[in-house]
């Protein structure tokens with residue numbers, strides 16, 4: 001008698017990300033460095049939620065680590081989310097909106113960053129999960 005193989009459950013990855021919007025209605029994107037998955041693509045700052053960490057705390061921590069920016073929980077608001085099935089995991093990514101921060105952003109991990117007019121977002125190749133977010137941002141931000 002043969003037994004059907006049990007496949008491991010797919011992993012659900014929770015990632016917090018932010019649309020930092022400046023006074024010119026430009027959004028800050030960061031380029032994924034060489035050596036990482038999806039290298040070279042432009043993404044919203046953020047990262048994986050650690051065990052026991054709230055999505056908002058993740059965002060505040062990641063924006064500091066990646067960009068040297070200080071944002072407060074009072075200045076971020078939920079905007080929309082991305083949901084995408086990558087080959088080896090499902091991504092759920094709340095996208096917050098932030099228009100007020102302290103500091104001048106710089107790529108603390110050596111990554112390129114760019115302030116991108118919302119109308120030019122399609123000129124910056126982004127991960128597939130992010131593509132549905134572009135028309136949303138263009139229409140509602």
Ligand SMILES: Nc1nc2c([nH]c(=O)n2[C@@H]2O[C@H](COP(=O)(O)OP(=O)(O)OP(=O)(O)O)[C@@H](O)[C@H]2O)c(=O)[nH]1
Nearest residue numbers: 015017036037038043044045046047048091127129130
């Ligand atoms: N921060 C961020 N992550 C995104 C975006 N879109 C998207 O698919 N992701 C995915 O969400 C995950 C975020 O992971 P991360 O930034 O904390 O970690 P990482 O690159 O070091 O991890 P990895 O190289 O193992 O994927 C990555 O798999 C990344 O590809 C986005 O706009 N911003």
